[in-house]
Amino acid sequence: MNPIQLTSKEDLTIYMNPIRQKLLRELTLSKLPMTPKMLASKLSISPSSVQHHIKKLMPLGVIELDHQELINGITASYYKATNVSVQIGLDKSDDTMMQKHVFMQNSLANVYDGFRSRMSKRAEIMVDIEPQQLAKWGDIMTGVVHMKEQDSIELLKLISTYIEEHALPSADTNAWEFALILYNTQEEEDE
Numbered sequence: 001m002n003p004i005q006l007t008s009k010e011d012l013t014i015y016m017n018p019i020r021q022k023l024l025r026e027l028t029l030s031k032l033p034m035t036p037k038m039l040a041s042k043l044s045i046s047p048s049s050v051q052h053h054i055k056k057l058m059p060l061g062v063i064e065l066d067h068q069e070l071i072n073g074i075t076a077s078y079y080k081a082t083n084v085s086v087q088i089g090l091d092k093s094d095d096t097m098m099q100k101h102v103f104m105q106n107s108l109a110n111v112y113d114g115f116r117s118r119m120s121k122r123a124e125i126m127v128d129i130e131p132q133q134l135a136k137w138g139d140i141m142t143g144v145v146h147m148k149e150q151d152s153i154e155l156l157k158l159i160s161t162y163i164e165e166h167a168l169p170s171a172d173t174n175a176w177e178f179a180l181i182l183y184n185t186q187e188e189e190d191e
Contacts, residue, residue: 001085016103031169033066033078104124111179
């Protein structure tokens with residue numbers, strides 16, 4: 001995955017728009033490219049609105065035109081999410097910091113809401129299932145691990161590599177949405 005850094009207030013505003021985030025999510029979850037009409041149906045908005053949001057996102061490099069097809073005399077454009085990781089600069093304090101924090105909180109909340117919704121549906125369908133059997137559909141883990149600096153470097157590299165190797169959809173895969181937070185709790189001696 002190629003990293004894209006969004007640093008300008010304008011780019012961040014374009015990227016962080018809630019409708020555009022939903023649009024990006026749909027494209028990322030889909031195994032196949034989608035037309036604005038297909039996306040409009042998923043998002044319950046008009047195809048022209050979807051087209052507007054696509055035009056805003058394309059210059060950022062997060063969406064691209066996959067191909068076009070002639071359908072009943074009309075050219076249909078199919079779009080897909082690009083294989084990139086977006087960095088919004090949480091490591092830099094500036095006038096967009098509050099906006100970035102709210103965006104990250106919303107992103108985490110959206111993943112949790114999706115998890116909760118899916119797991120509730122699974123639990124309703126599989127009434128007599130043991131809780132540990134639901135884990136094949138997803139899980140939340142919290143806790144503390146104790147690692148040396150080299151161990152943390154290796155863990156983050158392992159996770160990043162695994163995610164990158166599994167970022168593109170194929171016919172025999174399912175999309176798994178994730179949110180992962182790892183941080184060193186050790187206070188620096190100069191703090």
